[in-house]
Amino acid sequence: MGFPHKHLIDISEYSADEIMQLLKTAESFKEVNERRIKQVPTLKGATIVNMFNEPSTRTRSSFEIAEKRLSANSLNFGGSSTSSVKGESLSDTVETLCSYKIDMIIVRDKHAGVPRKIADLSGVHVIDAGDGKHQHPTQALLDLYSIWEHKGSFEGLNVGVVGDISHSRVCGSLIPALKIMGANVCVIAPPTLIPANVEVLGADSVTSDFDSVLPDLDAVYMLRVQRERMEGAPFPSLREYNMMFGLTQQRDRLMKPDAIICHPGPINRGVELDSFMADHPDRSVILDQVYAGILVRMAALYLLLGGSEDGITA
Ligand code: CP
Secondary structure: OOOOOOOEOOHHHOOHHHHHHHHHHHHHOHHHHOOOOOOOOOOOOOEEEEEEOOOOOHHHHHHHHHHHHOOOEEEEEOHHHOHHHHOOOHHHHHHHHHOOOOOEEEEEEOOOOHHHHHHHHHOOEEEEEEEOOOEOHHHHHHHHHHHHHHHOOOOOOEEEEEOOOOOOHHHHHHHHHHHHOOOEEEEEOOHHHOOOOHHHHOOOEEEOOHHHHHHHOOEEEEOOOOHHHOOOOOOOOHHHHHHHHOEOHHHHHHOOOOOEEEOOOOOOEOOOEOHHHHOOOOOEOHHHHHHHHHHHHHHHHHHHOOOOOOOOOO
């Protein structure tokens, strides 16, 4: 079966079947990642630009590894080392890159909408690696992959998305993706960190009473408190935030015995997540999420650049 998308910019444009195709393709790449020589020639000759105009550890490094494992040529580019600091416009930058006959641009930018603009300007494949407060679709895919791996399915699963909803691009993709896959989603946050239009994300319920819903959750997804994006003081102190909305050791006893803990990283330890819970040997799947980042990004590169689920490896 072919893949009907050119870009991965808005996860809401993907159906449940297409997301599952991505997850199954990601699963099939596990075998490549367990080989002694972790590389296949699948994307040999393809040129991919990683344009990161904002800091990143996980997304950038896992895209670079995914490209190397598929034998693509990578150009790492962006931020203060480019001619944008001399006043070059985004469209001139994109035109310049496209003169090199590239195949794909992967972009992270602090401004929402930049990946779509690049897609319109360039004509090449585009993956959104996080744009402003808007979306982070490959993060949602790796989150789904980890939940699927640990829980087996999404239908009827109770997932709590906890914390800084207002400033999070992660939940901008994750909540719609969970709903597409059939999970029940509860948003848990201080009233000051819930956007006015939270219903557009599609969550089933919204509460500020973490302890009342925690015992029902199969997966507890803790969001990072995005201090760099906050204006004013949406809560009195980090200590109070941790008491009300942090996943503390005290809250462990309120959780289902088999409930899992997810976090996109980077973690503010002692704020949204205590170290005891972040490193919980039975519950925390955070490092599984990091590993899944390579698998789903390999799958996205492969499917968008013209592959099908069959005949992946060589
Ligand atoms: N989760 C995530 O996007 O992490 P980075 O900012 O390190 O890429």
